[in-house]
Amino acid sequence: MIAYIVRRTLYAIPILIGVNLLTFLLFFVVNTPDDMARIQLGVRRVTAEAVEKWKAEHGYDKPRFYNERAAGLDRLTNTIFYEKSVRLFAFDFGNADDGRSIRHEIATRMWPSLALQLPVFLAGLFVYVSFALLMAFFRGTYLDFWGVVLCVAMMSISSLFYIIGGQYLFAKVWQLVPISGYAGGLDAWKFLILPAAIGLIAGIGSSARWYRTIFLEEMGKDYVRTARAKGLAETAVMFKHVLKNGMIPILTGVVVVIPSLFMGALISESFFGIPGLGSYTIDAIQAQDFSVVRSMVFLGSVLYILGLLMTDISYTLVDPRVRL
């Protein structure tokens, strides 16, 4: 088991290097720091001196890979590649364009994101599985049919409409919760409950329908027939046999997103003014702050790879048939 985890972790290293090279290529080779400076300073009527000054301030005034003028190891370390890309591996993200430490921002902003995403994830899993199980239990009836119709209709609505509509109805018309904003500590629930509920509802369609197919597939298997043949009640078959076996693909399918919960919900956070990583990313994209976008790309990939690793491990924990 430990050997397996170590091996999988080692697999992650070349992937992270690949991500790093790809982002470096995108941000520094396809477009040079000069272009970045011009974008930041306004494209037209920008002097060469201003560009140089901006580059010096943000540490982009170095050679890309190899610094001929430096001595010793500095030849490799005093370069853009080392300063901006290699250092990401130590989670040293540097500063945003407004001068603040990206690492500090991430450390403070990940908690609101997590406070929003974790309840959505847990409650979502419960609600979606219950709904799917209900439809599977009443398979072939009108309840099942209209349940599927509802799912397809709900997954055809853009998440933007859920957010705009929910915010309008609950916060503006009925004034049950504040329109946007955030407060630390226990008061946060007032601000989080609406975006969390919207996130939950927006996900019902696709998830419940997918879980329903998983349950139906399980119900077609031989062990279910055996269970019925030996006289078990249908509810016992559903909850004891189908639910447990169906949870294997479901759990292993959702584990991959757990680490990414830190990243937050991009759109929801910026709509509801929650100071999480999602709104941080959107703000950075809109302000064209390349160093923040680059850091979030790297952080996102690390978390995704962590999720893949957890998926592999969860297989062995949930399914006793899988042995390493």
Place this chain on the structure above:
Amino acid sequence: MVPVFLRTDVLLWLLVAAVVGYVLHVRRSPHLLGPWRRVTRSASGLSALMVLLAFVTIGLLDSIHYRPALDRKDEKGETIYAVEAISVFDAIASPLRARRERTYSAPLATRAYSRETFEVTGTDGRSRQVREFPRLIWGGAHLKNEEDSVPDILARTLAGLGIALSVWCVLAASITVWRARAAGRAAKEEWRAIWRAETVTPWWAVFLTGGALLAVSGVTLTLCTRYHLLGTEKVGQDVLYLVLKSIRTGLVIGTVTTLVLLPFAITLGIMAGYFRGWVDDVVQYIYTTISSIPSVLLIAAAVLLMQVYIDRNPGLFPTSAQRADLRLLFLCIILGLTSWTGLARLLRGEALKLRELEYIQAAQAFGVRDAHIIGRHILPNVMHIVLISLVMEFSSLVLAEAVLSYVGVGVDPTMNSFGTMINAARLEMSRQPIVWWILAAAFAFMFTLVLAANLFADAVRDAFDPRVRVGAVAAA
């Protein structure tokens, strides 16, 4: 007029040619004809296909661009052409396009949505200022008396429904007679059989969906010439025109993207599964790396960089339409490059399974070349997976466009799309009184398009996926 070939237009029409070619191919191959027959036997699939075809027609009309000739001529007597390219759809919808109000007006309104100050001369001859809602320039302008607008709208609605009903009757009758001839029975019996859902093709669903489509377009046609059916937006553009224009953007993103992702997914996926070994390792490495980057961020990064490129080379894009078009094409390419990994993974798994089957091993034993085995034996046997994931991808791409445009990395802000409409409507929701119709129009059209695409995708999957059929039998 001078035809203008925008890049996305060309790609869209190439796709249409490819689809026509595929249809001809299907007609000749019984193993493909079977599943497609099953699609046409599903009532929801057939209805969804009709709605999709309606959308596609509008989108394709909007994809033939030209520069119209202007009335005046230059000194040498040669015709001058307009700088801005318009599409055939624009020409058809020119009443909608040209009739601009000054600012917001509600659907079917005769007066604007906000008060303006007027000078009026009173009965005593002195002028004073009043603030009231001004009459619209076009909306309901044909009415002598404003109060007549409700009966006028009702009359026009009824006229539209009447036209739709008569067209529907003609079409339904001719289809019934045609089917009755084929079945060799009386038209009356056929008519009864259709409504009892006893025909193989669910013609009742076709009749109902066709009726709904005809009714909507009939009412739209009779009302939109005199009123702003869906209201007007901030600068007075007709919202109906905007949503109809948005359809093309959604279609381009949903289809051209798949054109980009197909070659990557098919070649890399099948090669990884078929050759295994180091090829497999490399391909798996590439797709894990790409899919580990959050796709929104990768797209955002790429689009930001393209913006830099466009800003740096303004000379390459003389008109704003060309610039917007290039940005749309680039967005499709980026979306394609980030979304091929899912399909490649599926194809790799399938190819791994297929290569162990006897007929492939027999081909290998006979010394058939690998390229030949892949082309002749593996590719045709994974095409159903490709088809299913393409139609499923379409709806998620249309939805993704809205989110990306909201983030600011979607289509060009000057281009009409559902995303830009929603983005603008967000600010209008906080206006007092609220401007709701733009969001409602975008919602209705986007929902219909995506729902139709989802239902069609389900029908295709049910018809082509052998597992689903087994599962359905087991569940029943």
